[in-house]
Structure formats: structure tokens, C-alpha cells
Amino acid sequence: MNNAGTLVVLGSINADHILNLDAFPRPGETLTGMHYQVAFGGKGANQAVAAGRSGANISFIACTGDDDIGERIRKQLTSDNIDVAPVSAIAGESTGVALIFVNGEGENVIGIHAGANAALSVELVAAQEKRIADADALLMQLESPLESVLAAAKIARQHDTKVVLNPAPARELPDELLALVDIITPNETEAEKLTGVKVENDEDAAIAAQVLHDKGIETVIITLGSRGVWASEQGKGQRVPGFKVQAIDTIAAGDTFNGALMTALLEGEALPKAIRFAHAAAAIAVTRKGAQPSVPWRKEIDEFLSQQG
């Protein structure tokens, strides 16, 4: 334990089946890949691992199946410094699965079977009320049932726990949920889904951020891929560039950014410095294959940052 604030992550757990190939197969085409791996993933778990490995005091509300891989994932999460007491093994369900192609440019396409993630019910969330109430921040994504995300956000707001939403995968969201969010971290596609504004440059990002401020969100961080992020606090925006690295696999880059960002914010860092820390973690992650196997530990992030000018 350190002196930083406490974090609760609520989200998904998947077993990622990853095939690396030169190019994505087209409809009707069969291609042979160069590398196949089953790795632990899921946006919630990836973000929890990024927070845990980078030094956060964290617990994780999630569901696995009652299968062998669910058991192995829970053990791995524990060794990543995560309190998994609120991870439920759902009887008769299988752990969530993601089927992922990665092309030669390191881009990916993903299809998901929710499995046990769909069982993260409002009742399971309500059972964790004290944990959410006692935390400083709650980080969520959108691979869990929306009504459960909303229920958790309501509990958090009642108890002054900051609500942080990574609105991935992209979908439209009710204003009722957005009004409960303190920090939101969409990418360009997700920002467009939420605001109707196509984000192609900083000016667009500022307009999209303002739409989200108008819905009641204080801090908007729009991730812009290799251009870094647009960070807007109460309407005052700036671009915070990322680090240039040779990306081989971008799976979980955004998740790593979100988890590491929370670690830095809960350690009391100001937003630009917290974003730089999160950029460093994501920069390391894209140089490695897979979701959780690519997520760096604190020592690696600190070393990376100390090597920058």
C-alpha cells in the first residue's frame, strides 16, 4: 500500500485469441497467420492490470465463468497487485472471449463473445456499494451491461467517488449516465458517437469536448492515436503529444493509457503530468504483443520517462 487514493475498476474479463497476419482477411478469404496466442484481456481487466502494475491501490469488480481459464485469470490478476475479492465466478457460464486479428501495421479488429461479462448485474454492483463508496475513483468501460455501469455511477456520485468512463467500445450513451461522469476518455470514433462531431483535428476535438462539458462532464480527454490526446478541463483545452515508438501491436494501448492515468491522478499528479505518465505506459505497451502481456510495470514506465528529453 502507498499513500495514493484507492481505485475501483468495474469491467470485463476476456480470453483473447490473437492471430497476427500481414493483412486482414477479406470476406470469403482464408489467410494463414504468422503467430497465434491466447492471452488475458478484456478492457476492464486490461485497465485494472495497467493500474495495478503501475502502482495503484486497486480492486476489480468483474465476472469470469466457472471454467479453468477464469480461475487462471483470477490468479494472474492477483499477482498484478489487484484485489479480486469482487470478481465473481458465474456458475454455468464461460469466461468472455475476444477473437482478434492483428495486421502488419499493428492495427487490430476484434469480435467479442460476452460470456460471463453479461452476468455483471445491477445486484452484483449493489453488493459492492461500500467498496465503491470508500474508493476515491471508479473507472469503467462499456463491455459490461449498461444498466450496471449506470448503477455503479449512481452509487459513486452519492458517495463523492469520482466517476471515470472510458466509453469503449463506441456506442451512444444516455445523458443520465454522462451527467454522472467526472472524467471521460473517448478516442476519436467514440467521441463522434457521443457528440456527433467528427474529430479530425484539434479544433474538432475542442468542439467535441465542449459538447461533453455541456452534458455535465468536467474533464474530457480525447485520445488521438499517434497525435497524443486533447485534454480539456472545464472548457480549457490543450493537446498533450504522446511518445514516438515503433508500434507492433496496439491491442490494449488505450486500456494501458486509462489504467496508468488513474494511478498518476490518484497519486495527486496534475492532469498534464498524469497524461505524460499514461502516454509512456501506452508507448511501451504498443512495442509488445497482446493485451495484458504488453502492459508495463511501474519501474519500466519510470525508466522510459527518465530516458526522454
Ligand code: RIB
Ligand atoms: O481493448 C482491448 C481489449 O478489447 C482486448 O483485450 C479484448 O479482450 C477486447 O475486450
